[in-house]
Amino acid sequence: MGARGTAFSEVMAGSVRLAGEREPRPVRLDLDVRADEVLRPMGTTEGRLTGRVRVAGWADDTGIRGELEISPLARRRIRYRVHFTAGGRSCMLDGWKSISPARPVKSMTVLPFVLLEDGEQTGEGTLRFPLATQLLPFLGSFRFPRRTASPSGAVGPGAADPDGLLPPRWDGAAGRTEVWYTTVTDPESGTGLWLHHELVAPADGSGAYAHGWVAQFPGNGQEPVRHARFGPEPWKPAGGQDRADEVSDGARGSGFTSGGIEAVPGRLRGSAGPFSWDLTEQPDGEPLFTFPRWSWRRPLLPAAQIVPAPQATYSGSFTHDGRELRLDDAQGATARIYGHGNARRWAWLHAHLGGGDVLEIVAAVSMRPVLRRLPPLVFLRLRKDGRTWPRRVERAAVGWAGAGRFRADIGLPVWTVTGRSGMRRVKVVVTQPEERTLALDYTDPDGSGAVCRNSETADAHILLERWWGRWRKEAEWSLDGTAHAEVGDR
Secondary structure, eight states: OOOOOOOEEEEEEEEEEETTOOSEEEEEEEEEEEEOOOOOOTTEEEHHHHHHHHEETTTTEEEEEEEEEEEEETTSSEEEEEEEEEEEEEEEEEEEEETTTSSSHHHHHHHEEEEEEEEEEEEEEEEOOHHHHHHHHHHHTTTBOOOOBBSOOOOOGGGGGGGGGGGGGOOOOOOOOOEEEEEEEETTOOOOOEEEEEEEOEEEEOOOOOEEEEEEEEESSSSOOOEEEEEEEOOOOOOOOOGOOOOTOOOSSEEEEEETTTEETTTTEEEEEEEEEEEEEEEEOOOBBBOOOOHHSSSOOEEEEEEEEEEEEEEEEEEEEEEEEEEEEEEEEEEEEEEEESHHHEEEEEEETTTEEEEEEEEEEEETTTTGOOOOOEEEEEETTTTTEEEHHHHHHTTGOOOOOEEEEOOEEEEEEEEEEEEEEEEEEEEEGGOOOEEEEEEOOOOEEEEEEEEEEEEOOOHHHEEEEEEEEEEEEEEEEEEEEEEOOO
């Protein structure tokens, strides 16, 4: 069992006076903080910062990075270093709260700071934490996720930090495939986006290659689904990539990077055909292990899937043929797959249910000689009110020890999952209208092919019931064009 870390969010607002200006400019700082240990009031805790900085008329960067030193008693300070860009220039906000026992409230809520540009001071100002409006959200944002062992066996961010689940798993073995995929729904237009990044190591031992695709699903359902592929490019392990790839600083080895395409912690960007995109990602909440947790650390199954960022928001630009779609806190998720190739037949669903609730389903029939004769195994994870059900996903998949079992009826345009685990049962009906579904070919490491039919504007109805002497409705959700779903076969 891993040690616990700390995660929380903080909002501060104030003003800054830039060099050469008489009037101050409003400033707002929205921060997400993650530390690899529980906060120690008597000691010093180091945290990582992500989030957004806004300086009116001067800067608006949603992909900030930084460090936070929390040492209220040992050093009597809380120091912030926030790195961001303003008009293409590299800047840093550097400041600290000087903790005073005589003025505890003021000293904990006031942050004097300076702005630095290329090491030279370009402004100074003050930020304040608004107790009246932000104290309750601040206290409610605290989480103490566990940190688990990394694939190499070292203790690190693991399940507590999505970044720890993004680095490539491939160890050079032939016959493997690895996937990073992100799906997003724009709340304004209803447009769905699909960014698929894939590493394939052919079974014949020939060189591994990277490829993928991007797809746009118009929200009105009247325009056709559009897509473009990128690659294949020879896969270059971390440390061996050409600088001409133009990947972000610090991105190497932290995710998928190939031919200028990135899917790395906090950022997705690239171009393919008529598409180009540059998006920042802000994860919220712990990763979701769709398959048993051990199956990601020890790849004994034909494949395993995890969702490092099941609740994430995306901001930035997505362009098709010169038409720009601006995203601002659009909901979506990033998931990962590692294994020997695609299943014989499968179905997948990712559904944001509101209020932090999320449902992830993978139902699949294996390609293995014996397993391919079995009905689909269903791995279902429902995160509701901060808790994940069922507790042991493998028991519900196989019906072990009287735990109940989930069953899938895979087809198109409608497929379903039903079943129970413990005192709950669920019925999920997914609809993928043909005009909102895109068919694409996959090639496995052994050279065989499969076809997936994906919709990022699918419909879904979920009914959750609980046993209280009889089955009674606990919750019900209906998603109209905002479910992310897929059906694949041979």
